[in-house]
Amino acid sequence: MADLDAVLSCLDLNLDRSVERLKDLLRIPSISTDPAYAGDCRRAAEWLAGDLDAIGFKARLVETPGHPMVVAHHDGAGEGAPHVLFYGHYDVQPVDPLNLWEADPFDPRVVTMPDGTARIVGRGSADDKGQLMTFVEACRAFIAETGSLPCRVTIFLEGEEESGSPSLLPFLDAHREELTADVALICDTGMWDRETPAISTGLRGLVGEEITIRAASMDLHSGMFGGAAANPITILARILGSLHDETGRVTIPGFYDGVSELPDDIRKLWNELPFSEAEFLGAVGLSVPAGEEGRSVLEKIWARPTAEVNGIEGGYTGRGFKTVLPAEARAKVSFRLVFDQDPAAIRENFRRFVRERLPADVTVEFHEHGGSPAIQLPFDSDVVATARQALSDEWPKPAVLIGMGGSIPVVGEFKRRLGMPSLLVGFGLDDDRIHSPNEKYEMTSYAKGQRSWARILAALGAR
């Protein structure tokens, strides 16, 4: 414990320097989905490998057909201590709409709020650069104070998490032995609230589809053809508008195959969580839950599947007006999956649903954007118990076990391909605006996140 105390003090004393390091990383616009930023993705990877080398890891970049992976190893000091694999991603989401940002998304700033709390604002601050740096800083302090780490640690940082992870599976298969540890630590998750850390034990899956509806072979003048020619926007709207019935249920045949009702004990656990639907929605300007009737918000976002349109585009969208019947219209649609829903079946059923609704002369093209099933982690493993205690030692309130609405496909692949369980711990907050303008990460998340990882590493090493 003397070691841990020294490490925690070291983290406290070096917080300002750790913020500067994070800002350096945030300045690199590593938007993985846009090929224009490929060079920046590589720069971010190189920055991280260089930093890990500098603190004593053996780090390298591993090339992929897309953005490079960062892999770093440290043997640790503890004979018989577990081997942990830390996973994070250095790529970030696009920044549009840029005009809604209050400052340059890639010029990170520390902003002090009226209540005295500070936050780090910038794209990637919470998702995932700030989160992954909490772990790197914990390692840095451990090595600085003790000369080593209490566990053997492998760090694996991906650069394509925000763009469907096209290189992940071949990479895992090709580096199975090097990457397989006793447990994976995944930081891409959130706190329960500002005072309560959380361990996520359930994750929704995800299926992404892009559809393009085409009718005439060229854009048409709505005066000359309007009323007699198919309008791809109208047809797309009709299809997307019919994805849900009036009770909020998804209407695609077979969509609910594999969806179980929540077990009573889990429902009870979640109902006991201190959660205000009004506050959760109120934080983003809403007051009434949307979606399926008769289910709580937590059930909806943790244990129910969804069909959402994430983007739509067609015709003239510039200033002014243009009376065009466009030749095509496009949409990006995603499905969140729960329990045993099969991504391949969801995709196929959706495509059939669309095709069956196309009038004559109208065609559709589908483009796949990733798919992963939902996963459920055990509530009651040793690692979960150890981490729960370590987190409870650090934060004002004890750690809780929760579900999670988002998808972290790598968790399922670690299990399936490497036989490795995951521990999902992160320090994001619901209002961090990840994927949105003015993304931020609380200074408390950054500081106590570092301390939390130090505690977890120490506790795992002492087991």
Next chain:
Amino acid sequence: MADLDAVLSCLDLNLDRSVERLKDLLRIPSISTDPAYAGDCRRAAEWLAGDLDAIGFKARLVETPGHPMVVAHHDGAGEGAPHVLFYGHYDVQPVDPLNLWEADPFDPRVVTMPDGTARIVGRGSADDKGQLMTFVEACRAFIAETGSLPCRVTIFLEGEEESGSPSLLPFLDAHREELTADVALICDTGMWDRETPAISTGLRGLVGEEITIRAASMDLHSGMFGGAAANPITILARILGSLHDETGRVTIPGFYDGVSELPDDIRKLWNELPFSEAEFLGAVGLSVPAGEEGRSVLEKIWARPTAEVNGIEGGYTGRGFKTVLPAEARAKVSFRLVFDQDPAAIRENFRRFVRERLPADVTVEFHEHGGSPAIQLPFDSDVVATARQALSDEWPKPAVLIGMGGSIPVVGEFKRRLGMPSLLVGFGLDDDRIHSPNEKYEMTSYAKGQRSWARILAALGAR
């Protein structure tokens, strides 16, 4: 008639030079709806005023809050001959999607087709610079050959036709006396087919609306909020997808108020026109008429109202994928009006239709983009008879009287504000791709269009 023959010869001999003049005008990117091109709109106006001055008109630019008007007068030679007002517009549509153009839209080219016919390709070639130059060239030749014109001619060229004509009404009111003639000649229309000229006697009206649907106060992560938060794209899709019922009728309450069934004699006339629905649709890659069941294509586009989505936008539309629930989604919607439909009532009924379909927490903002009622011109006036004969003298087949699916708001305003009837004659073809990439104007349209106007001016002057 000797005069006319000389003028027609002069036009034939100078065709190449007239094409070069048109290309000069087409090189000016006078996109009126985009403020970035305001300087180019002015350049186009100055180019036209300069050309008209050079051939003997008294031309000037008249400033407006938007783009300037071009007004030019020539007294003509004929005592007692009618005074005609020629109306056209020098502004053009935007050019997106630019990647579908085979060449720079503002670098016009003469392209010879495999069948030996030639065409002028470029934005504005058909709508409306090519069309208006047919009249200017006719005047140039008349003055060159005879020293004057057979009628008193006023030329009025607008620069905001493609952006809702915001300055038109105040301008007409302020220059009522200067602009009022015996008849307006409107060139913004088309041929029946390649061999058959047409005079349009009916025009649909137009109501344009832009709607913005908003839900959360920021873009949300679909993993964190999906299933519990309203999605503006889905809501917009549902509303736009419900604008038509399964028979193609518009579902907005009151939408068909003021819509008459087509009189039997008109229906008979139109049924006798040599028109192939298969060819009309086939030219743009379609085979089956869309829209209202049980009505002919000509009835649909000339005598039935429509509701069309001309543009839609929301969420992430770039490359790759982004699992966002956007804060807002937008659409541009237009309605084509017929008979006595009231633009204000259509707009109000549409807005109510949208508002009644908004779930809790969701708001809508409307932005108006112009509105004009449909108009009907007399089939049987002297001017129509004179023009019909002149056109029939020029082209391989006799001129026909037709309806028109598009809107030319100025026609209604000339009638309402100046008490002036219009004669709608133009030489565009259905496949000219106006408002679309690779817009073109047939060389035949340009050459015989010039000759047609010479014949019409001569015939009107001789009455």
